[in-house]
Every structure is written in C-alpha cells, then in structure tokens.
Amino acid sequence: MGQELYDDFLRYLCPTSVEPLGLVIERAEGCFLWTPEGRSILDFISGIAVSNVGHGCPEVLRAIRAQVERHLHVMVYGEMVQEVQVAMAQRLAEITPGDLTTAFLCNSGAEAIEGALKLCRKVTGRPRIIAFAGGYHGDTLGALSLSGEPRYRKPFEPLLPEVHILPFDDPDALRTIDEQVAGVVVEPIQGEAGIRVPGPDFLPTLSARCQEVGALLILDEVQTAVGRTGRWFACEHWGVIPDCLVLAKAVGGGMPLGAFIGRPELMHTLSIDPPFAHVTTFGGHPVSCAAGLAALRVIEQDGLMKNAEAMGAYLRHAISALPGVEGVRGMGVLLGVVLEEPSLTRAVLRLTLERGLLLGDFLNADGVIRVAPPLVVSQELCDQAVEVLAESLKVARKR
Numbered sequence: 001m002g003q004e005l006y007d008d009f010l011r012y013l014c015p016t017s018v019e020p021l022g023l024v025i026e027r028a029e030g031c032f033l034w035t036p037e038g039r040s041i042l043d044f045i046s047g048i049a050v051s052n053v054g055h056g057c058p059e060v061l062r063a064i065r066a067q068v069e070r071h072l073h074v075m076v077y078g079e080m081v082q083e084v085q086v087a088m089a090q091r092l093a094e095i096t097p098g099d100l101t102t103a104f105l106c107n108s109g110a111e112a113i114e115g116a117l118k119l120c121r122k123v124t125g126r127p128r129i130i131a132f133a134g135g136y137h138g139d140t141l142g143a144l145s146l147s148g149e150p151r152y153r154k155p156f157e158p159l160l161p162e163v164h165i166l167p168f169d170d171p172d173a174l175r176t177i178d179e180q181v182a183g184v185v186v187e188p189i190q191g192e193a194g195i196r197v198p199g200p201d202f203l204p205t206l207s208a209r210c211q212e213v214g215a216l217l218i219l220d221e222v223q224t225a226v227g228r229t230g231r232w233f234a235c236e237h238w239g240v241i242p243d244c245l246v247l248a249k250a251v252g253g254g255m256p257l258g259a260f261i262g263r264p265e266l267m268h269t270l271s272i273d274p275p276f277a278h279v280t281t282f283g284g285h286p287v288s289c290a291a292g293l294a295a296l297r298v299i300e301q302d303g304l305m306k307n308a309e310a311m312g313a314y315l316r317h318a319i320s321a322l323p324g325v326e327g328v329r330g331m332g333v334l335l336g337v338v339l340e341e342p343s344l345t346r347a348v349l350r351l352t353l354e355r356g357l358l359l360g361d362f363l364n365a366d367g368v369i370r371v372a373p374p375l376v377v378s379q380e381l382c383d384q385a386v387e388v389l390a391e392s393l394k395v396a397r398k399r
Ligand code: PMP
Pocket: 048, 108, 109, 110, 111, 113, 136, 137, 138, 139, 187, 191, 192, 220, 221, 222, 223, 248, 249
C-alpha cells in the first residue's frame, strides 16, 4: 500500500524539490508519526513549527468536531458574526503585547505578510519596505520580494519595487531607515536563516528607529510564536512591541490559520478608501479558529511554555556537547544545530531518519540542523533524540 501511494504522490502532486522526504504517513499522535507498516518516527520538527501541542491533541480534536457540527464556512471574512472567530480574535488581543487588539484573520503566513505590507503602505502612503538578509516570509510574490536569499528571488523578478534588504543584527545599518519607509518586516529570531537570535540591541534599536521616522514595525512571528520560545511571542524576550504582529503556523492548532494584528486605528484603515481594500473568502475559517483556540488553551493550561523553555535548555546543553557539533542556537524549542562539517547535513538527516528520528534543514542556511519538537516533548524523548543524533553524527563523520 505504501509503495503504490508513494508512486501516486510522485505522479500527481507538483513537487517542490527533486528529493522530497517522501515519508508515507498513516497517522500521528503526540510527538510521533506512524507509517502504514507501523514504523514510528519521533517528530522533532513539528510540521515546521506547527504542531506545538503535539499531533492529535484530544482537546483540539474535540473543538474541531464541535465546530463542524455547528457550521463550516458561512460567508467571506468580515461580514457575519461567527462566535468562534470573535473568540479567537479576542484571545489574541489578550495575549499579544501592548494594544495590538485588532486582528485580521487569514489562512497562512504568506497571506498575513501580504496583508501587513498593504497595511503599512495604506497607513503611511509611503513606498519603501525594509527587510533583512537571510529572512524568509513566504512564497507569494509580495512576501518573496522580502526574501533575504537572492537565489529564491532571482527566477521570479521583477518583484515588488522599493524593497531594501539590510544586514540582520547590525544596529548601525538601521540608520539608513528614513521617512521614505512605510514598513520594516523582520523575524525577531530568523527561522529559515538557521535560527539566528539577534543581540540585545538590534530589535530595540530597530523599534526606536521606526518610531523616529514613522515607519511601521512588522514582526513576523510565524515561526517563533505561540509558545515555541518559552513565551507566547518571541518579541517579549526583548520587550519590543511592534505596530503589526504576523502569525500563522501553530496559531491554528494544526489547521490553516494566519493573522496580522495591530492597533485599531491602523487596522481600521483597511475598511475605508475604498471599502473592501483587503478581503479574503476563507480567512479565519471557523474550524481553524476552533482548533487554534483549543491549542492556545492547552498551551496555557498544561504549562507548555515552561516545558518549552526547560526542554529547550536541556536539548541545547546535551547537543552542544556532541562531537561534530560546533554550537546550538535558539530559544526554547526553536533550535539550530550548527555542524562542524556543513557538508554532512544531508547524511546526518538521512541517518537519523533511518533510526526513527525526524530532524530537518533550513531554506536559507547550510550546515545547520533544525530541532523543533512539539512543546509537549518529554525529557525521555529528548534523551532518545540526542542519542540518535549522537550515533548518526558518529556514523556520518566516520564515512
Ligand atoms: N514567515 C516565516 C518566518 C516563516 O517561517 C514562514 C513559513 N516557513 C512564512 C512566513 C510563510 O508561511 P506560510 O508557509 O504559511 O505561507
């Protein structure tokens, strides 16, 4: 059954690379994926920072079932009052910093970035957008225009004009941000750049500079939010409050959901001159909102942010000590393992998977391994993963 399905996967689905992971998945629960043959795989990438509450979380499944019984899609976003959508937006207003109390709900990270880009143009009337080297914000044309990796931009040019890319984590370079700038889009911790955590001054300096020149600070927390770094949002580690916060991935509890959230006076500009300046059919789908709300509840009730912090520190300490590892970067369970020999990355990933552990690489970084288990991960599973990684590194380095 597995082989036939795999062949059809190759035949009918548009590929995104010449060597897809190609794991056939039968079911998933907690920190594990299962193949049709009954092989279990320890998932240490969480569907790329999505499954923060683990796979098949009972509370999330219950909330989905209850919402399905009530209603699915009823109308395009923004027209009808759907209780679950209101509850989701209200909960986001409660947990986000400052007075980020108005949420536009959409379907994905790239879509949320597109909305944030339109917001900063609409609010300021200015042309220019600033983004950062190494950054990743999605693959729609607007989001791709912000890519800090030229090889992904190149085949699709011309992209958005007036996008300037600055070096990441260089407070001095921020002086070039001037009154021409509508918005600055930045990940507080760069994800696809191989988990790059900026120094203490970068984000506060950036925030101050944006305020000085009247540009909107847009924080892309698609990968960093919803407890993964040990706080609801990574920006809390620096005490920085953006003008607009961009979310997706884990915020839907495993269902597609995105959001860009800002102060009311900024967000309300999208409803006038002209009305319907930004709309979406499926944005804030009721089933996604139900799942996301349940996930937020579980993260809080089960103390998952504390666990993310503790397990992250534990993994970091253990992995740093392994032969072949140059260092471990990150916060909470958002980690990048820098290998001494970058060319071994693919071999190490193949070897860990053969031994039942799923790790990953990054779009914009070579020689770094992605370690991002669900926030529910236990110390026992961390030990298991470290053991497999140690063994795989040993085998790869001997070859
Ligand atoms: N921003 C960041 C920081 C991301 O990591 C991603 C996805 N990896 C995106 C935006 C795009 O999100 P999506 O794939 O949902 O469009």
